[in-house]
Amino acid sequence: xxxxxxxxxxxxxxxxxxxxxxxxxxxxxxxxxxxxxxxxxxxxxxxxxxxxxxxxxxxxxxxxxxxxxxxxxxxxxxxxxxxxxxxxxxxxxxxxxxxxxxxxxxxxxxxxxxxxxxxxxxxxxxxxxxxxxxxxxxxxxxxxxxxxxxxxxxxxxxxxxxxxxxxxxxxxxxxxxxxxxxxxxxxxxxxxxxxxxxxxxxxxxxxxxxxxxxxxxxxxxxxxxxxxxxxxxxxxxxxxxxxxxxxxxxxxxxxxxxxxxxxxxxxxxxxxxxxxxxxxxxxxxxxxxxxxxxxxxxxxxxxxxxxxxxxxxxxxxxxxxxxxxxxxxxxxxxxxx
Amino acid sequence: xxxxxxxxxxxxxxxxxxxxxxxxxxxxxxxxxxxxxxxxxxxxxxxxxxxxxxxxxxxxxxxxxxxxxxxxxxxxxxxxxxxxxxxxxxxxxxxxxxxxxxxxxxxxxxxxxxxxxxxxxxxxxxxxxxxxxxxxxxxxxxxxxxxxxxxxxxxxxxxxxxxxxxxxxxxxxxxxxxxxxxxxxxxxxxxxxxxxxxxxxxxxxxxxxxxxxxxxxxxxxxxxxxxxxxxxxxxxxxxxxxxxxxxxxxxxxxxxxxxxxxxxxxxxxxxxxxxxxxxxxxxxxxxxxxxxxxxxxxxxxxxxxxx
Numbered sequence: 001x002x003x004x005x006x007x008x009x010x011x012x013x014x015x016x017x018x019x020x021x022x023x024x025x026x027x028x029x030x031x032x033x034x035x036x037x038x039x040x041x042x043x044x045x046x047x048x049x050x051x052x053x054x055x056x057x058x059x060x061x062x063x064x065x066x067x068x069x070x071x072x073x074x075x076x077x078x079x080x081x082x083x084x085x086x087x088x089x090x091x092x093x094x095x096x097x098x099x100x101x102x103x104x105x106x107x108x109x110x111x112x113x114x115x116x117x118x119x120x121x122x123x124x125x126x127x128x129x130x131x132x133x134x135x136x137x138x139x140x141x142x143x144x145x146x147x148x149x150x151x152x153x154x155x156x157x158x159x160x161x162x163x164x165x166x167x168x169x170x171x172x173x174x175x176x177x178x179x180x181x182x183x184x185x186x187x188x189x190x191x192x193x194x195x196x197x198x199x200x201x202x203x204x205x206x207x208x209x210x211x212x213x214x215x216x217x218x219x220x221x222x223x224x225x226x227x228x229x230x231x232x233x234x235x236x237x238x239x240x241x242x243x244x245x246x247x248x249x250x251x252x253x254x255x256x257x258x259x260x261x262x263x264x265x266x267x268x269x270x271x272x273x274x275x276x277x278x279x280x281x282x283x284x285x286x287x288x289x290x291x292x293x294x295x296x297x298x299x300x301x302x303x304x305x306x307x308x309x310x311x312x313x314x315x316x317x318x319x320x321x322x323x324x325x326x327x328x329x330x331x332x333x334x335x336x337x
Numbered sequence: 338x339x340x341x342x343x344x345x346x347x348x349x350x351x352x353x354x355x356x357x358x359x360x361x362x363x364x365x366x367x368x369x370x371x372x373x374x375x376x377x378x379x380x381x382x383x384x385x386x387x388x389x390x391x392x393x394x395x396x397x398x399x400x401x402x403x404x405x406x407x408x409x410x411x412x413x414x415x416x417x418x419x420x421x422x423x424x425x426x427x428x429x430x431x432x433x434x435x436x437x438x439x440x441x442x443x444x445x446x447x448x449x450x451x452x453x454x455x456x457x458x459x460x461x462x463x464x465x466x467x468x469x470x471x472x473x474x475x476x477x478x479x480x481x482x483x484x485x486x487x488x489x490x491x492x493x494x495x496x497x498x499x500x501x502x503x504x505x506x507x508x509x510x511x512x513x514x515x516x517x518x519x520x521x522x523x524x525x526x527x528x529x530x531x532x533x534x535x536x537x538x539x540x541x542x543x544x545x546x547x548x549x550x551x552x553x554x555x556x557x558x559x560x561x562x563x564x565x566x567x568x569x570x571x572x573x574x575x576x577x578x579x580x581x582x583x584x585x586x587x588x589x590x591x592x593x594x595x596x597x598x599x600x601x602x603x604x605x606x607x608x609x610x611x612x613x614x615x616x617x618x619x620x621x622x623x624x625x626x627x628x629x630x631x632x633x634x635x636x637x638x639x640x641x642x643x644x
Contacts (some may be wrong), residue, residue, distance in 0.1 A: 006416040146400020156385040336366040
């Protein structure tokens with residue numbers, strides 16, 4: 001227990017961890033501020049303004065249609081051969097007023113029920129990024145500066161040391177993620193109250209959001225564990241960061257291009273972000289536009305493939321077992337020099 | 338290698354001879370491929386976790402997280418070892434870092450880092466202290482302080498194993514030594530005994546009249562003593578008892594004004610045992626030292642420092 005408390009203290013004292021945490025929180029605050037500034041509450045004034053704007057739009061359409069009809073008739077009378085006008089100029093008519101919807105002219109508004117689920121994705125992404133980088137740095141710097149060797153002179157049980165460090169990291173991350181997620185719920189709720197609406201929220205909707213928030217925290221913990229394991233394997237923070245960049249650039253962008261050129265079906269199914277997104281959104285439906293599934297109405301529908309959060313959980317579990325298992329195995333076997 | 342409790346034991350060997358590897362293996366940092374090791378009666382590495390709280394160690398160059406202060410560094414170690422925070426102040430005082438404890442380690446000189454490393458090893462108030470090159474980077478005052486500290490710790494009952502290349506210090510501080518070469522022990526025992534075993538038995542003799550030196554040399558040579566004649570004295574080798582020399586010369590009517598056994602120091606014994614004394618015109622390579630089976634190391638082929 002003393003080692004666990006020590007590692008928590010060490011994590012809290014790490015300047016890099018503090019800066020990354022502060023950076024992540026600043027980004028979240030900026031996103032929330034952006035949400036606040038770019039949305040507006042819809043009231044009678046906004047509705048009246050939208051109605052007027054729709055009327056103006058309709059009148060413009062009427063004027064334009066009349067002008068074009070006049071031009072058409074003039075051209076026909078002059079015997080000009082203009083194929084861009086219809087045969088009968090009377091066919092040029094303005095759209096009916098009801099086809100110009102007033103909601104098109106409403107300002108952007110934040111509907112909590114409709115949009116908060118998506119707003120949990122940037123929160124999870126930022127927490128995962130902070131977790132990955134801090135996790136990698138936490139153990140990578142220890143290896144790199146000889147701190148791990150010093151610690152092993154005090155606590156020779158290597159696996160206990162490494163797992164305690166990981167436990168402290170994950171606890172520290174949870175200590176950040178829980179209040180950050182709670183604050184995110186709270187701030188978005190307030191923004192929806194001030195700049196949108198919270199109507200339609202049911203206990204089921206709340207439960208769904210809470211579970212999505214929980215999945216976001218799990219994603220952050222998974223990212224932290226993988227970063228920690230990679231840095232421990234390479235005994236350097238750069239191993240994890242370099243590995244992540246290599247995976248993103250070569251493994252994702254490069255692979256994406258190659259799969260696209262090879263016209264592989266459901267190419268996104270091979271890309272990690274798809275699984276991260278599916279984890280948060282529960283399901284991602286991939287479409288293959290080169291296939292045609294005819295409907296009874298004769299329409300041609302693309303073939304689809306559903307990637308669900310269960311698929312993602314299998315992938316994450318395999319990744320953790322592989323990376324953490326390798327880190328533990330090498331920790332047990334390697335010479336500490 | 339055996340270290341008696343309460344002694345200061347010097348662990349010596351040329352570069353690359355395996356001193357640090359031995360210490361790392363003893364401390365569980367490197368996996369042994371055979372043999373038996375025990376610390377304070379506990380077999381290691383099997384029971385290292387039981388004995389680790391009683392062993393303070395620094396291995397090779399001091400390494401610490403550069404952005405932490407010395408106090409933070411020691412405080413975290415103390416916390417991991419469930420030691421009271423007060424112990425941190427005690428060791429900071431002991432190694433002379435009290436007034437600089439709040440500064441980041443990255444601002445420290447090598448000598449200050451070395452002091453911090455010693456402080457970290459002393460933090461546990463260990464029964465066994467293992468210090469690998471503790472004098473690295475220390476100023477002369479620091480070396481003397483370290484020497485005094487080692488003596489005080491030994492006097493308080495702590496066992497100290499000291500690896501160093503400053504052989505004069507080792508000779509002054511240590512009760513016993515182990516000298517290794519290429520991973521094998523070449524000498525072991527109390528410092529005095531090791532020195533005595535490798536003493537050449539050389540004796541310097543001066544007479545009242547320097548003109549009598551040739552007569553004395555002839556008499557001693559006849560008695561089986563190897564003699565080297567110098568301008569004002571004779572150097573004798575292979576003399577078991579210096580009193581024999583006095584008697585032989587007195588029988589010839591020659592009277593001795595000085596009869597001094599030539600003492601060997603640890604450095605010369607070390608160089609002799611490991612065969613690492615520099616040779617004019619040759620550049621000794623790192624692994625060119627004595628093998629314990631007696632096989633001579635290969636002849637130098639050039640290179641060396643900076644080559």
